[in-house]
Amino acid sequence: MLTMNKINKIYQTDMVQTHALRDFDLQVNEGEFIAVTGPSGSGKTTFLNIAGMLEPFSSGQYLLDGVDVGRLNDNQCADLRNQKIGYIFQGFNLIPDLNLYENIEVPLRYRGIKAAERKRRVEQRLEQVGLASRAKHLPQQLSGGQQQRVAIARALAGEPRFLLADEPTGNLDSLMARQVMELLEQINREGATIVMVTHDSELARRAPRNIQVVDGQLADFTLYQGNPAAAVGA
Amino acid sequence: MSELKPIFNALRRSKVGAILLLLQIAITTAIVSNSTFIINEKIAYLDQPTGYSEQDIFSFEVMSFGKDTNFKLQAELDEQALRQIPGVVDAVMIDSVPLSGSGFASTFRLRPTGEKSKGVNASMFQGDEHVLNTFGVKVLEGRNFYQSEIMVTDNYEQYPNIALITKVMADTLFPDGDALGKSIYRGDFPLKIIGITDMMKGPWLSSERKDRSVILPFVMARKLTQFMVRTEPGRRTEVMQQIEPLMLQLDSKRVVENIQGLEQVKDGFVAPDKLTMRMLLVMVVVLTLITALGIFGLTMFNINKRTKQVGTRRALGARKSHIINYFLVESVMICIGGLVLGAVLAVLLGQQLMQHYSIAKLPLLYVGLTALGVLLISVCSVIGPAQRAANISPSVATRTI
Numbered sequence: 001m002l003t004m005n006k007i008n009k010i011y012q013t014d015m016v017q018t019h020a021l022r023d024f025d026l027q028v029n030e031g032e033f034i035a036v037t038g039p040s041g042s043g044k045t046t047f048l049n050i051a052g053m054l055e056p057f058s059s060g061q062y063l064l065d066g067v068d069v070g071r072l073n074d075n076q077c078a079d080l081r082n083q084k085i086g087y088i089f090q091g092f093n094l095i096p097d098l099n100l101y102e103n104i105e106v107p108l109r110y111r112g113i114k115a116a117e118r119k120r121r122v123e124q125r126l127e128q129v130g131l132a133s134r135a136k137h138l139p140q141q142l143s144g145g146q147q148q149r150v151a152i153a154r155a156l157a158g159e160p161r162f163l164l165a166d167e168p169t170g171n172l173d174s175l176m177a178r179q180v181m182e183l184l185e186q187i188n189r190e191g192a193t194i195v196m197v198t199h200d201s202e203l204a205r206r207a208p209r210n211i212q213v214v215d216g217q218l219a220d221f222t223l224y225q226g227n228p229a230a231a232v233g234a
Numbered sequence: 235m236s237e238l239k240p241i242f243n244a245l246r247r248s249k250v251g252a253i254l255l256l257l258q259i260a261i262t263t264a265i266v267s268n269s270t271f272i273i274n275e276k277i278a279y280l281d282q283p284t285g286y287s288e289q290d291i292f293s294f295e296v297m298s299f300g301k302d303t304n305f306k307l308q309a310e311l312d313e314q315a316l317r318q319i320p321g322v323v324d325a326v327m328i329d330s331v332p333l334s335g336s337g338f339a340s341t342f343r344l345r346p347t348g349e350k351s352k353g354v355n356a357s358m359f360q361g362d363e364h365v366l367n368t369f370g371v372k373v374l375e376g377r378n379f380y381q382s383e384i385m386v387t388d389n390y391e392q393y394p395n396i397a398l399i400t401k402v403m404a405d406t407l408f409p410d411g412d413a414l415g416k417s418i419y420r421g422d423f424p425l426k427i428i429g430i431t432d433m434m435k436g437p438w439l440s441s442e443r444k445d446r447s448v449i450l451p452f453v454m455a456r457k458l459t460q461f462m463v464r465t466e467p468g469r470r471t472e473v474m475q476q477i478e479p480l481m482l483q484l485d486s487k488r489v490v491e492n493i494q495g496l497e498q499v500k501d502g503f504v505a506p507d508k509l510t511m512r513m514l515l516v517m518v519v520v521l522t523l524i525t526a527l528g529i530f531g532l533t534m535f536n537i538n539k540r541t542k543q544v545g546t547r548r549a550l551g552a553r554k555s556h557i558i559n560y561f562l563v564e565s566v567m568i569c570i571g572g573l574v575l576g577a578v579l580a581v582l583l584g585q586q587l588m589q590h591y592s593i594a595k596l597p598l599l600y601v602g603l604t605a606l607g608v609l610l611i612s613v614c615s616v617i618g619p620a621q622r623a624a625n626i627s628p629s630v631a632t633r634t635i
C-alpha cells in the first residue's frame with residue numbers, strides 16, 4: 001500500500017541544513033491502522049506531509065499503491081492525492097465560507113464527479129458522521145468535535161484507500177477525542193488504511209500498530225495486536 | 235470543473251470586501267464610459283474640418299491713434315501692400331476672424347421683418363472680393379463679388395444688397411437646392427444670393443450656427459481693424475515677421491498686435507475644451523488604475539487571508555489551475571455584478587449630463603466597451619495574485635499559521 005525506502009528530507013536555508021527525515025523506511029499494508037508518535041520536532045508531520053504528497057522529499061523512493069511518487073509532476077500528485085488519500089487535519093481545516101455540504105463536496109468537485117453522485121456521497125458521509133441534519137450549517141456553528149467529524153466525512157467522501165490523520169484529536173476535549181477515535185476505528189474496520197500522528201499515548205495504544213519517529217528516523221517499532229486494553233498493559 | 239455555486243455562496247457569506255469592490259467597479263464603469271464618450275466627442279469637435287488651411291493663414295489687428303487718418307484710403311493701401319509681400323497668396327481686411335470665438339452674427343429670414351417666414355441665425359463676415367481667396371474657400375455655385383460691388387465706408391448709411399452664403403446655410407433655408415438668385419432678409423434689408431460657398435466655419439466652433447455663414451461686400455474702415463492673410467505653404471512665418479514693420483511704415487500712428495496663425499486663434503478658443511478633455515483623460519486613467527489596484531489588493535488580501543484554505547484545497551486534490559480558476563471566477567463574478575450596476579449607473583449619469591450640460595445621449599456602445607475593458611483589467615489584475623496563490627504549498631495545510 002505504502003512503501004518508503006530511505007526517504008530523506010532536508011530543509012535548506014542560507015545558513016542551516018536540517019535533516020527532517022533520515023533514511024526513513026516504512027511499509028504500510030492495506031487495512032492497517034498505524035499510530036505515529038514521537039517528540040515535537042522529531043519529523044512526524046514531515047513524514048505525514050511526504051506520505052500525503054503535500055511536500056516533496058529530497059531523496060529515496062516512495063511508492064503509493066504501486067505508483068512511484070517521486071516521478072510524478074505537480075498535477076499528477078494533485079490527482080493522486082485526490083483519488084487515494086483522505087487527509088484529516090489537527091485544526092479541521094474546514095473552509096469557513098462553505099457550509100458542511102459544500103465542504104465535503106470540495107474534493108469531489110476536484111475529481112470532476114457529477115452533481116448527482118456528489119450529492120449521494122456527501123449525504124452518505126454526513127449520515128455516517130451523524131450530521132445529516134446540519135448540512136446547511138457553517139463550520140463555525142459547530143463544536144470542535146462536530147467540525148472534526150465533518151473533516152473526516154470530507155476525507156472519506158472521495159472513498160480514498162488511505163487516510164492520513166494529523167493529530168486528529170489534538171484540538172478536542174477527551175470526550176470528543178474518544179468519539180472521533182471511535183469513528184476512525186470504525187472506518188478502519190470498514191477497510192480503510194489509516195496512519196495517524198498523535199501525541200496522545202493513550203490514543204496511540206488503541207491503534208493496532210505503533211511507530212515512533214525520533215530525529216527523523218524510525219526509532220522504535222511496537223506492534224500492538226488485538227485488544228487495545230491488552231496493549232496498554234504490554 | 236464548475237465551482238460557480240460554491241464560489242457565489244462563499245461570496246454571499248463574506249460580502250463586505252466583495253461589495254466594496256463591486257461598487258468601485260460600478261462607479262468606474264459609470265464614470266469611465268461617460269468620460270470616454272465626452273472625450274471622444276471633444277476629439278471629434280477639436281478635429282472637425284474647418285474648411286481652412288489653418289497652417290497657411292494668419293490674422294492681426296491694427297489700432298490707429300492718428301487723428302487725421304483717412305481710414306477708407308488707409309484700408310485700401312494696407313490691403314494692396316499686404317498682397318504685394320512675396321509669399322502672400324491674398325489678404326483682406328475683415329470684421330470677424332473665423333474660429334476665434336469673436337465676431338458678428340444675425341438672423342436671416344426668407345421674408346422681411348413682420349412677415350412670418352423661416353429664418354436662421356448665421357455668422358457674418360464683411361469684407362471685399364478677396365475674402366474667399368484669403369480663406370481658401372471655393373464658390374460652389376454662382377460667383378464671387380466683383381470689385382465694383384464692394385462698399386467701402388466708415389458709416390452704416392449704405393448697406394449691400396447681395397451676399398454669398400455657405401452651402402449648409404443655403405440647404406437649410408432652401409431645402410430644394412434653389413437658393414442661388416433668391417433673396418434673404420436681414421431685418422428689412424434684402425440680400426440677393428449671388429454665390430454659394432464650400433464649407434467655411436464661423437467664429438464659434440461650438441455653436442449650432444458654425445456651418446452657416448453670410449459674406450457681405452462691405453468694408454467698414456475705422457480705428458480698429460483686423461486683417462487676414464493667406465501665404466503660400468511654408469512661408470507664413472517669414473510673412474508674419476514682415477507685418478509689423480510694413481504696417482508701421484505705411485502709417486506710424488498705430489499699433490499692430492495679435493499676429494497669430496489661424497490654428498493658434500482656434501487653440502485659444504478651444505482651450506477650455508482641451509482642458510476638460512485632459513482632465514477627463516486623467517480621471518479615466520486614475521480611476522482605472524485605482525480599480526485595477528483595488529482588484530489586485532483585494533485578491534492579495536484574500537489570498538493572504540486564505541493561505542491555509544488554499545493549502546487545504548491543494549491537499550484535497552486541487553491542481554494549481556483549480557486555484558487560479560477559483561480566484562479568477564470569484565473576481566469575474568464580482569466584476570460582472572459591478573458591471574451590471576455600473577451600466578445602469580452609466581446610463582443614469584449620461585441622462586443627467588444630457589439634461590444639465592447639453593451633452594449628447596450616451597451611446598450604449600461606450601458602456602459595452604468600457605465594461606469589456608474593466609473586465610479585461612479585472613482579469614489581468616487577478617492573474618498575478620492567483621498564480622501566487624496557486625504556488626502556495628499544500629503542506630501549509632498542516633502548519634499552524
